[in-house]
Amino acid sequence: MQQVTRRWWLMASFGAPFTLGLSASALRVRLDGDDLRVAAPQFRFLTGMPLEKLKDGATVVFLTQLSISTEVNGPAIKRAVDRFVVSYDLWEEKFSVMENGADRARVSHLSSTAAEAWCLDHLAVGIGGLAPDKPFWVRLELRAEDARDQAGVLDGTGINLTRLIEIFSNPARAQQMRSEQVAGPMRLSDLKKESRSARSG
Amino acid sequence: MNIRPRPIALKSLTAKVILLWHGCCISHAMKYSLISLLVSGISLWGGNQQPLLEPTEFNVNSKYTVESIELSREIETRISHGLRQDIERLIGEKLNPAALNDLSRRIRSELHVRDVTQKVLRGNVPDHVKVVLDVAGRKNEWDLSVPKIVYHSTQGLSGAVEGTAILGSNRITAGLVSDGDDLAERYTGIRARYENRRVGSDRVRFRFNFASYHEQWNSSTLSALGKDASVPGIYRTRQDFSPEATILLAKPLTLSFGADFQSFDTQFPASRTQSANAAITTLRYERRIEGWGADQQELEASYSLRAATKALNSDFAYTRHRWQARYSITRGKHTVSDEALAGLIIGQAPLFERFTLGNSTLLRGWNKYDLDPLGGSRVVHNSVDYRYSMVDVFYDTGAIWDPGQDAVVRHSVGVGIRKGSFMVAMAFPIKGGRASPILMVGMNY
Numbered sequence: 001m002q003q004v005t006r007r008w009w010l011m012a013s014f015g016a017p018f019t020l021g022l023s024a025s026a027l028r029v030r031l032d033g034d035d036l037r038v039a040a041p042q043f044r045f046l047t048g049m050p051l052e053k054l055k056d057g058a059t060v061v062f063l064t065q066l067s068i069s070t071e072v073n074g075p076a077i078k079r080a081v082d083r084f085v086v087s088y089d090l091w092e093e094k095f096s097v098m099e100n101g102a103d104r105a106r107v108s109h110l111s112s113t114a115a116e117a118w119c120l121d122h123l124a125v126g127i128g129g130l131a132p133d134k135p136f137w138v139r140l141e142l143r144a145e146d147a148r149d150q151a152g153v154l155d156g157t158g159i160n161l162t163r164l165i166e167i168f169s170n171p172a173r174a175q176q177m178r179s180e181q182v183a184g185p186m187r188l189s190d191l192k193k194e195s196r197s198a199r200s201g
Numbered sequence: 202m203n204i205r206p207r208p209i210a211l212k213s214l215t216a217k218v219i220l221l222w223h224g225c226c227i228s229h230a231m232k233y234s235l236i237s238l239l240v241s242g243i244s245l246w247g248g249n250q251q252p253l254l255e256p257t258e259f260n261v262n263s264k265y266t267v268e269s270i271e272l273s274r275e276i277e278t279r280i281s282h283g284l285r286q287d288i289e290r291l292i293g294e295k296l297n298p299a300a301l302n303d304l305s306r307r308i309r310s311e312l313h314v315r316d317v318t319q320k321v322l323r324g325n326v327p328d329h330v331k332v333v334l335d336v337a338g339r340k341n342e343w344d345l346s347v348p349k350i351v352y353h354s355t356q357g358l359s360g361a362v363e364g365t366a367i368l369g370s371n372r373i374t375a376g377l378v379s380d381g382d383d384l385a386e387r388y389t390g391i392r393a394r395y396e397n398r399r400v401g402s403d404r405v406r407f408r409f410n411f412a413s414y415h416e417q418w419n420s421s422t423l424s425a426l427g428k429d430a431s432v433p434g435i436y437r438t439r440q441d442f443s444p445e446a447t448i449l450l451a452k453p454l455t456l457s458f459g460a461d462f463q464s465f466d467t468q469f470p471a472s473r474t475q476s477a478n479a480a481i482t483t484l485r486y487e488r489r490i491e492g493w494g495a496d497q498q499e500l501e502a503s504y505s506l507r508a509a510t511k512a513l514n515s516d517f518a519y520t521r522h523r524w525q526a527r528y529s530i531t532r533g534k535h536t537v538s539d540e541a542l543a544g545l546i547i548g549q550a551p552l553f554e555r556f557t558l559g560n561s562t563l564l565r566g567w568n569k570y571d572l573d574p575l576g577g578s579r580v581v582h583n584s585v586d587y588r589y590s591m592v593d594v595f596y597d598t599g600a601i602w603d604p605g606q607d608a609v610v611r612h613s614v615g616v617g618i619r620k621g622s623f624m625v626a627m628a629f630p631i632k633g634g635r636a637s638p639i640l641m642v643g644m645n646y
Contacts, residue, residue, distance in 0.1 A: 057321020057330065059260045059298070087261040090323050090330060096261040108261060 027183035029138050031195045037125035037129045038066060038140055039117070040181055046086065046095065046112040050144050050177055054088035054095070061085050061145035063153075065121045068130065069137050072184065076139070080125040081164040082154065083145070086115060100159045130188055137184030140167060144177040210419040260298045267292050268324035273335040279312050281489070288334075296321065296330055297493040305334065312336065344366050349380070351561045351643030355568045356381045359561075360643075363392070370399035378414075382560045382646070384553055385422050385569070385576040388439065390414035412441040421574035424550075431603075432575050433517070433551050436465035436475075445481065453488040457481075461507065465551065477551050478513035479521075482506050485511055507554070519548030536588040542599075546578035556580035556601060558611075561646045564599045565612030566628030566639050577601035579608065593617040593626065617641075 028039040049062045061082045067076035083100040089108070095115035096108035099122050107118055123140070130136065145153070149167050153160055172178040270288055273513040280288075284307055291300060305317040316337035323330045343366055350360035363376030381387035396408040418435050425603075426432060444461030464476045483505040490498040507521040522545045529538035542563070544556045555576030558567035563582050582599030594616050600608040617626025625642045 024423070055297075057260070057262050057332075058319065085259060087259065089261045090321065091265065091328060096259075098259050106259075 006195060006199070009021065014077075016026055027138060027140055027181045029183050029186060029191065031127070031188075031191045032124065033078070034128060035126055036066075036068070036138060036191075037124050038138065038183070040120060040140065041113075041117070043120070043140075043179070043181055045144075045177070045179055046115075047144055048177065050086075051112075054086060055090075057090055058089040059085050062119065063143045063145050063149075063167060064123055065139075065141045065164070066125045067139045068125055068127075069139065070134060072137050074137075077136075078125050078127070078130070079165065080123060081159075081161055081168065082123060083159050083164065084119045084122075085117075095179065127188060131152060132189040132192070133187055135185035135187055137139055137182055138186070140181045142179045143167075144170055146173050147175050148173075188192075249323075253560050254347065257322070260296070260436040262321055262330060263296050265296050265324075265328050265330045267294055267296055267327060268329035268331050270332045270334065273333075275336050276308055276312065276317070276334055279422075280308060281311060282309065283497070284311060293334075295514035296332075301332065301372070308334065325327050347644060348376075349643070349645045351382060351641060351646035352563050353382060354562065355570075359383075359387075359646075361392070370397055372396040372398065378412075381417075381445040381555070382562075385555060385557055385574065386552060388553075389419040394587050400446075406447040408445050408447070410441065410443040410445070412439075412440075414439045415453055419570050419574060421570040425574040429575060431549070432555075433549060434467050435552065436467045437463040439463060439553065441479070455484040455485045455487075457485070460513065462513075463551075463553070465553075473549075475516040476514065477517045477554070478515040479507040479509035479606075480513065481508075497531045499529045500527070509550070511546075517549060517551060519546055519550040519554070521546045521550060521554050534590045536586075538586045538588075540584045540586075542580065544580040550578070552576065557603045558582060558599050561641045561643070563612060564597045565595065565626070565641065566597070566630040567611060568639070572611070573601050578603050581608075588619065591618050591620050593619045593624070595626075595628075597628075 025042075028041075029038070030037055045062065046054070050062075053060050058063075062150075063081070064084065065079055066080045067079035069076050085098045085100065087096050088094075088097065094109045095112055095155065096106070097110065097115050097118055098104070098106045099119075105122065107115075110118060125138075153163050153167075210426070227488050242538050270292055272288070287307075288304055291297065291304075301319055302576065305319060308317045309315070314336045318335050318337045320333040320335075321330050322333065323329075343364065345362070346366050348361045348363055350358075352358050359377040359380040359382040361376055361380065363374050365372055365374040372395070374392075374396070376392050377390075378391040378392055380386065390413045392410070392412045394408060394410050396406065398406050400407050415438055416436055423435070425433065441461065443459060443461040445457055447455055449455050459481055462476065463476045463479050464474055466472065466474050483503055485503040486501065488500045490500065503523075503525050505523045508520050509515045511518055521601040524543045525541070527538065527540040529536060546554060546556075552575065555578060557569045557573070557576045558564040558580060559567035559572045563584070564572070565584075569576075580599065580601045582597070584595060584597045586593060586595045588594075594614070596612070596614050598610060598612045600610045602608045612631040613628050614631065615626050615628030617624050619626075622644045624644070624646070625640075627638050627640050629638045630636050
């Protein structure tokens with residue numbers, strides 16, 4: 001058996017935060033019927049400048065894209081985009097979120113982590129046409145909406161998906177808050193197994 | 202009785218302008234360049250029209266009542282009466298982010314600032330909020346601006362570009378300029394400026410200007426110079442150093458004073474360096490008078506004096522007086538303005554001090570080299586502008602002369618399209634015989 005030396009402990013102590021940090025940023029992907037959904041408890045976006053704006057009584061709009069690709073940095077073969085309008089109740093000190101997508105769901109009296117989780121929970125990308133044993137990657141992208149990108153995002157019926165996809169196909173602006181998380185490679189067959197075991201367990 | 206302004210059909214107006222141009226026997230090439238400039242100007246304006254977004258966003262604080270709206274000192278002192286009234290109307294109402302955004306846009310437009318920040322804070326009473334509006338601006342920033350750019354069909358292109366570093370109350374500006382519009386000469390070169398906008402107090406400012414130019418002269422000026430020995434000769438280069446302080450005497454009244462040291466290399470009769478060093482002072486009055494309703498009146502008046510004296514080691518001794526007044530009244534989309542100017546030079550002043558008429562701002566439609574290629578030491582001018590929405594019509598009248606000459610009063614009329622700082626205009630001199638119109642296109646002129 002390999003001896004545990006002082007050097008090993010030293011490396012482990014320095015390496016642990018890095019390893020934990022990597023694992024903490026990972027997306028948790030699960031199958032929900034014919035959709036993939038994600039959770040990322042360590043993924044925080046109600047921080048920094050967006051949070052400052054919210055606490056100044058303004059609304060902040062976040063654009064999200066959840067996509068599937070068959071290569072780690074490859075083009076998306078499936079994607080779902082959405083838009084969330086967040087505001088902060090100055091007296092109750094709680095967050096409210098409104099989704100601009102098809103559901104137009106709305107929620108209030110949430111803590112910041114609950115509001116973030118609510119947004120991610122409303123993201124789902126369909127798996128139709130995805131081969132069960134073909135590896136794929138799931139990418140979550142989030143940006144605070146820039147005022148210059150607002151034109152054409154909303155139309156009479158709701159959000160303009162083409163316009164949102166176009167925004168995500170361009171690089172984010174220098175001052176724009178953005179974040180990205182990737183999970184993979186994974187297979188649909190493995191996710192189905194996990195889903196079954198979770199239901200039976 | 203309701204009197205409604207008669208709408209002006211832009212297409213027919215443009216067509217009439219083009220027909221008029223055609224009637225004035227302009228060459229085909231110039232005619233087509235005019236048409237393309239007009240079309241591109243209108244397209245440029247059209248392209249800037251962003252559709253307004255519907256206030257679809259929800260803000261959870263909309264359920265709270267606005268207790269107060271605090272304005273920063275810069276906003277408080279400079280906004281119009283009408284805008285202030287609209288701001289006050291929001292107090293006591295539920296918070297309306299769309300209305301606040303609209304007010305911020307109007308403040309930006311009135312104050313010509315880049316951005317206005319909004320903060321909504323808890324009020325002193327439960328379920329009430331207070332709004333704080335301020336002009337956004339970092340303590341340190343960098344700004345690039347175009348103080349002037351104009352194409353004049355007889356004088357060519359004139360323009361300047363400046364970069365400014367703002368460090369607290371200090372501003373350091375450097376830029377390039379090539380201007381064949383203002384003076385009898387075309388001066389091309391660099392300009393730099395240091396300005397402290399708060400010397401101990403908000404009421405005192407200090408500025409130091411430096412400029413170095415290379416001059417070009419029109420053939421009309423050169424031939425006129427040979428016939429008139431009373432006007433000093435031309436120069437190839439010119440440098441200008443000018444320290445100046447400004448004191449806010451009372452709210453609408455400011456006094457500037459300082460010195461201006463100009464040195465220039467003359468070419469005739471011999472190549473040598475001469476200087477025109479002057480004490481300078483300007484008294485300026487600016488006031489915005491706001492009536493009830495939508496009326497808005499502005500009054501600006503100034504008197505400036507430049508006194509070059511041997512005591513400042515100047516090769517020239519002269520005094521240059523300049524009086525200017527401008528009054529404008531705006532009601533809805535209608536604006537009428539009148540601007541008057543008078544100038545007088547006593548003594549022999551170098552060419553850059555002499556007055557000119559027949560450029561892009563004074564006696565528009567006339568060619569300054571036809572009027573007085575050397576400029577004049579006496580000038581009077583008046584300009585009346587009427588503007589409806591973006592259509593501008595104007596009537597200029599003025600005279601320029603030297604002692605011993607008769608003052609001949611000349612007139613011109615013009616029409617233009619103005620949107621913000623952009624303007625395309627055509628001006629016609631009123632005179633017997635063939636009148637060639639002059640086209641002007643540009644910004645901030």
